[in-house]
Amino acid sequence: MENWEAFITHILDLTGFKDYRVEVKEDEKRGLVFIYESQQMLKENLPAIVDAMNHIAQMVAKKHKQEPIFIDINNYRHDREAIIAELARAAAKKAAATKQNVPLPAMNSYERRIVHTELAIHPDVRTESIGEGKERYVVVMPIAE
Secondary structure, eight states: OOOHHHHHHHHHHHTTOOSEEEEEEGGGTEEEEEEOSOHHHHHHHHHHHHHHHHHHHHHHHHHTTOOOOEEEETTHHHHHHHHHHHHHHHHHHHHHHHTSOEEEEEOOHHHHHHHHHHHTTOTTEEEEEESSGGGOEEEEEEOOO
């Protein structure tokens, strides 16, 4: 895709949004979208909208044999990443203190990767993904001394 900003703008126009701002950071492979209208609808549907926009971006990138960008709308992904990283740190602390495995809720692959990355350098725990499909989750396990 040669112009991600134009592509995202076109998709937003097709969905009927009028009051928004699009910022693409090519070097980070990120697209930031801020929608200033329809706040109640966005609040109720933001996870699905973010997932749909990212799915479309991945399909377009695949078609053009390029790396996809990740689209964040109204900082949803940014805020979600921070929550998941904090959850991972809390689970690591609990696993290390109790010497017991701590299972986390089911997450998509992107969210599981955040947990694995966040805890990769933690000296007292290791992580493992368990389960299949939408039921796949991460278990934080204490490292035996």
